[in-house]
Amino acid sequence: MRRASALILNTFEQLETPFISKLASIFSKIYTIGPLHCLSNVDDPTALASTKSIFWQEEKGCLTWLDSHPSKSVVFVSFGSVVTFTLDQMLEFWHGLVNSGKPFLWVIRSNAIIGEDDPRKILEDLKDNTKGKGSIVSWAPQEEVLAHPAVGAFLTHSGWNSTLESIYAGVPMICWPLFVDQYVNSRCVSHVWRVGFDMKDSCHRSIVEKMVRDVIEMKNEEIMKSMEEISKQAQESVKESGPSYCNLDKMIQDIMSVNLENINRRD
Known part of the structure; x- marks a missing residue:
């Protein structure tokens, strides 16, 4: 960092003005170019199509499922491509979502459940018990889901990409951070930008239910x-x-100017 002549940040100026101002006192050049996923789609929507399903095959049928629900009525649940949880944690989330009475679309990877002999069987049983209450898929086109008018809340791990995607789509967040920057992101969501709630490290069903209701049903005025x-x-x-x-x-x-200078020096 000390040798860097510039910083390139996936954020936008209005979102993090105090932090960017502080960095500007250290680095002579700062390029805030986010939300980057939006810029990549401005001129060519298919440009990154081959990279969006790097880990798992997206289940596009979930978009059709969303079509059958009213505006801002569905909770989208996704904890990213790395997060894992125990069966007890998963069931707390499930009971909280079901008890809220709100339809939910939940992304659960087949390798997300740890400490169990047959996680695939557990997942299939959970899908069966979810019918009529929500939908569980192994992977979803997150940007398209968040942009869908039926989605009214995003239960997330607070990864930075997910946070920016949710902000761009205008979907309030319920954050369950687990490591590294997720705690800071979640704190900003709930206390700085005030666009969602921070569950901290708790996933008790009563907390899940209350926060879902606060966003979907009560439509917290400040957050909205x-x-x-x-x-x-x-x-x-x-x-x-x-x-x-x-x-x-x-x-x-x-960058082009620097490259030209280097070429001229060699000549």
Whole structure:
């Protein structure tokens, strides 16, 4: 970091102004070019199609399932491609979701359940018991799901990519952080940006149920208003005249300029 001449950050200026200002006192050049997943889709929506299902095959049928539900009525649940949990933790989440009475779309990878002899059998039984209450899939097209009008809340591990995707889509979050930056992200979601709730390290069914109801049923006014404002800022930032779009263009020009200088020196 000390030898770096610039920082490239997957964020946008309005989201983290105090942190970016602090970094600007240390680094001469900072390029905020996020939400990066949006910029990658601006000109060519198919450009990254081959990389979006690196780990598991997406089950596109879940989008059809979402089509049958009213606006902002569904809880989308996904803890990313790395997070694992015990059977007890999984059942606490399941009971909390079912007890909330709200339909849910839950992504559970076949290797996500640890400490059990036959996790696949457990998963199949859970799917059977979920019929009529929600839908469980092994992997889903997350950006498309979050953009679907039926989705009203996102129960997430607070990974940075997921956080930005949810903000861009304008979907309030319920955060269950587990390691590294997820705790900071979750804290920002709940206490700085005020666009969701922080479960901290608890996944008790009563907490899950209450937070789901607070977002989907009660539609917490402060959270909804904050999310609407921040989501609009995220969307504006990646438009052609937006700050992130312009910063990306400036970064490319600066890199090209450095390369030309190096070529001229060799000549």
